Amino acid sequence: MTTLQKSGTMIPITITKETVLVVKEQDVVPLRNTVKQCAVKIKMGLVNQTKLITAASELVRNMLRYAKGGAVLVETVSVGRNQGVKLTFQDDGPGIADINQAMQDGFSTGNSLGLGLPGTKRLVNEFDIKSTVGSGTTVTIIKWVNG
Amino acid sequence: MERIPILKMGQFLLVTIQVDLYDRLALDLEADLINAVEKNAAKGVLIDISAVSIVDSFMGRILGNIANMSRLLDAQTVVVGIQPAVAITLVELGLPLTGVRTALNVERGMELLNSLITFDDTTEEWDDDTDNDH
Numbered sequence: 001m002t003t004l005q006k007s008g009t010m011i012p013i014t015i016t017k018e019t020v021l022v023v024k025e026q027d028v029v030p031l032r033n034t035v036k037q038c039a040v041k042i043k044m045g046l047v048n049q050t051k052l053i054t055a056a057s058e059l060v061r062n063m064l065r066y067a068k069g070g071a072v073l074v075e076t077v078s079v080g081r082n083q084g085v086k087l088t089f090q091d092d093g094p095g096i097a098d099i100n101q102a103m104q105d106g107f108s109t110g111n112s113l114g115l116g117l118p119g120t121k122r123l124v125n126e127f128d129i130k131s132t133v134g135s136g137t138t139v140t141i142i143k144w145v146n147g
Numbered sequence: 148m149e150r151i152p153i154l155k156m157g158q159f160l161l162v163t164i165q166v167d168l169y170d171r172l173a174l175d176l177e178a179d180l181i182n183a184v185e186k187n188a189a190k191g192v193l194i195d196i197s198a199v200s201i202v203d204s205f206m207g208r209i210l211g212n213i214a215n216m217s218r219l220l221d222a223q224t225v226v227v228g229i230q231p232a233v234a235i236t237l238v239e240l241g242l243p244l245t246g247v248r249t250a251l252n253v254e255r256g257m258e259l260l261n262s263l264i265t266f267d268d269t270t271e272e273w274d275d276d277t278d279n280d281h
Contacts (some may be wrong), residue, residue: 050232057203115204119240
């Protein structure tokens, strides 16, 4: 198993959580709404909301394309006085053989622009990906209100 | 099935996206729009995304595709109404939509389309003049 972590020394405390299942393309719309509601609830600014929802949109597409769907855990979290939205994308798809390669701009095995993972990482504050070939991939992102 | 309506305005096609896009819907729009350009012999396509709060890499690619495909059919594409937050997100995502003409709003987009087409006409006239001189 390989992992890649961006930062994150403190462990966030979960305030609310909700799981959204994504099995077809249209499911991305309710997921975006759930994420938006969470972000609005903790008074996240419009630009950060947009970045977070765009990141979620990218990751859901990956899940649908490579793993035929999965589950998304939507949480509002806090570390000290800082609040944020944490999203965990879990699938039991084929997994990613080389995460470092998958994180490179322009790399894709699926005939896309290859911006999904590296682009998503740029849009959020915390980004963590764990993948095991043959058993699935878990991507966790956090966007802080003041991030 | 859900479809995004395409309106014909003179020699232009006008599309206002007012729903949350998902991939299938965006792909259908791409196909419908290119067919409409051909069927109506449109000279320009104006896409208003002022009501769209999220443009991710897939939708960005579709917008680029529409611009390129229309160009092959001799039509200009202008995307209007990009929200500031969407612009910030697109650039950070790594998708600055180079190759897609943009304008602030529908009005300026229409002006831009008109000027692009007038410019085309004047260049042709200039060519004629040069021919006459010789």
